[in-house]
Structures are given as structure tokens and as C-alpha cells.
Amino acid sequence: MELLQNSHFIPCGEHRLHLRQIGLAQPSQGEPILMVHGAIENGRIFYTGSGKGLACFLARHGYRVYVADLRGRGLSTPAIAERADHGQHELITEDLPTLQAWISARHPGQKVHWMAHSWGGVLMASTLVRFPALAAGVASLLFFGSKRGISVHGPERWFKVDLIWNRLAPWLARRRGFLAARRLKLGADDEPLRYLEETIPWVKCGPWQDPHDGFAYDEAASRVNWPPLWMISAKADKVLGHPTDVRRFGAEMGSLARHTRLGRDNGNRLDYDHINMLTAPQAAEDHFPAILSWLQQPSAP
Numbered sequence: 001m002e003l004l005q006n007s008h009f010i011p012c013g014e015h016r017l018h019l020r021q022i023g024l025a026q027p028s029q030g031e032p033i034l035m036v037h038g039a040i041e042n043g044r045i046f047y048t049g050s051g052k053g054l055a056c057f058l059a060r061h062g063y064r065v066y067v068a069d070l071r072g073r074g075l076s077t078p079a080i081a082e083r084a085d086h087g088q089h090e091l092i093t094e095d096l097p098t099l100q101a102w103i104s105a106r107h108p109g110q111k112v113h114w115m116a117h118s119w120g121g122v123l124m125a126s127t128l129v130r131f132p133a134l135a136a137g138v139a140s141l142l143f144f145g146s147k148r149g150i151s152v153h154g155p156e157r158w159f160k161v162d163l164i165w166n167r168l169a170p171w172l173a174r175r176r177g178f179l180a181a182r183r184l185k186l187g188a189d190d191e192p193l194r195y196l197e198e199t200i201p202w203v204k205c206g207p208w209q210d211p212h213d214g215f216a217y218d219e220a221a222s223r224v225n226w227p228p229l230w231m232i233s234a235k236a237d238k239v240l241g242h243p244t245d246v247r248r249f250g251a252e253m254g255s256l257a258r259h260t261r262l263g264r265d266n267g268n269r270l271d272y273d274h275i276n277m278l279t280a281p282q283a284a285e286d287h288f289p290a291i292l293s294w295l296q297q298p299s300a301p
Contacts (some may be wrong), residue, residue, distance in 0.1 A: 040187025119144025145241025
């Protein structure tokens with residue numbers, strides 16, 4: 001079964017958001033899927049041109065999958081190196097509602113499954129809190145290693161979070177106008193300075209409030225009619241999506257979330273980490289099949 005991959009460019013203000021559509025010539029499954037990446041990433045965390053990754057796995061089983069590059073990342077234009085005057089506020093209030101509206105118009109009468117890696121889950125949850133009416137069009141939520149704050153401690157946290165993300169990254173971004181994460185080999189894509197400044201208070205476990213305009217997500221979350229939510233963490237993810245912080249974020253959302261920790265002690269083939277829970281070859285025979293079952297009948301735990 002040959003997979004087809006096509007690119008769409010969705011207008012969003014002065015930006016064009018890239019959506020990678022992946023599917024069979026004649027998809028057999030119903031509801032479409034929207035996938036969103038995390039920080040210093042782009043949509044390639046979910047797919048490769050040669051057909052690897054979760055997006056390709058689900059597409060091969062008949063689903064119509066749309067993988068987003070949020071503004072400035074991946075193939076979206078203009079690139080952050082050309083224009084870096086936005087933060088996560090715009091991703092929450094403009095990018096995700098625009099992408100949902102475009103997919104819904106393309107598939108009228110159908111809900112959309114939302115999937116995210118890492119900080120992408122925070123953005124998706126925040127969008128639904130801001131615009132609770134959107135939840136009626138979302139079939140399910142599936143987040144991989146998504147946490148809003150990092151409460152765990154240890155050398156890896158001190159280095160990756162306290163030193164690199166909270167201190168060094170903003171300092172570098174002020175010098176250049178944006179964090180050149182790709183050139184510095186800190187990640188797969190760059191980030192604007194304001195994005196860093198808006199995420200840091202949340203990473204430090206500060207209130208779930210918008211640093212840009214003060215919107216109180218923590219107070220509004222209880223008013224969302226949350227779609228079924230499955231949160232997946234990984235045993236070897238010691239900091240960026242530690243199981244403790246993943247569960248903590250689910251509780252903060254106020255959703256009855258299903259939680260799975262991937263690891264050999266839970267019957268998996270690997271003690272997965274923050275990245276290879278999506279990219280390891282073993283995942284296609286390990287937990288990806290369970291995701292197929294979830295898509296057919298999402299439910300609360």
C-alpha cells in the first residue's frame with residue numbers, strides 16, 4: 001500500500017501554516033487526525049518521507065492524517081529566522097483554531113482526533129480552554145510526554161531546564177532575535193524569544209495563566225467538556241515528560257485522563273524516552289497498535 005504525502009499551506013494572518021497530509025489513495029477510516037509537535041521541533045517528529053513514524057503508521061491503516069508545522073517551523077513561512085515576533089499565545093489563539101477550522105471544512109460533519117508530542121499537548125489543551133466550543137469538534141486527545149510544569153529534580157533537570165531552557169536559551173535569543181536551536185544543535189527547529197519568555201513561567205510550575213494577556217486557563221479549564229484523553233509517558237523520560245508531571249498536567253486540566261507509562265516493566269519492548277516513544281522502530285509493533293484501538297473507541301478510564 002503506497003502512501004501519498006502532500007503539502008497544504010494554510011493562511012493565518014501574515015503566516016502560511018504547513019500541513020502535511022498523509023494517507024492512502026482511498027482511505028478506509030472515518031475521522032481525520034491532526035498532529036502537533038512540541039518545542040524546538042516541527043512536524044517531522046511524526047513522519048518521514050520514507051513512510052516511518054506514527055503518522056505514516058496510522059495512514060497505512062486507513063486514516064487521513066494531517067501533521068502541522070506551527071508558524072515559523074518546518075515548512076511554514078516565513079521562517080522564524082525571518083520573522084520572530086510571536087510567542088506561544090499566537091499558536092494557542094490563532095494557529096490551532098485555524099488548522100482545526102480548515103480540517104473541519106475539508107471533512108464536514110466529522111470530528112477530528114487531536115494528537116501532540118510534548119509541549120504541543122499544552123498548546124492544544126490551552127486552545128480548548130480558550131475556545132471551549134471547539135471541543136465539540138474534537139473526537140479525542142492523545143498526548144505523548146506532555147507536561148505543563150516540570151516538578152522533578154536532579155542533574156538532568158538542572159542542566160536541560162534550569163540552565164539551558166530557562167537561562168542560556170533566552171540569553172542567546174536576545175543576542176540574535178530568536179533561538180537558533182538548529183544551528184546550535186539544541187533541537188530540530190528554532191524558537192522566538194517571546195515564545196521562550198512565555199513558556200518559562202509555566203515550566204517553573206507557575207500558574208496556568210497567559211503571560212501575554214493574563215487569561216486564567218486554570219480557572220477556565222473546569223468549564224471545558226473535555227474529549228476523551230489518553231496521556232502517554234515513558235519510563236526513561238526523566239525530565240521533559242516525566243510520568244509524574246504528565247499525570248499532574250492531566251489533573252490540572254480537570255479531565256478524566258487515561259495514563260500509560262511505556263516501559264519494560266509494563267510489557268513494552270523498550271524503556272522508552274521522550275523522543276523514541278514516537279521514533280523507535282519497536283513502537284510500530286509495541287504501542288502503536290493500541291492507538292489504533294483507541295481511535296476506534298476513545299473512552300475515559
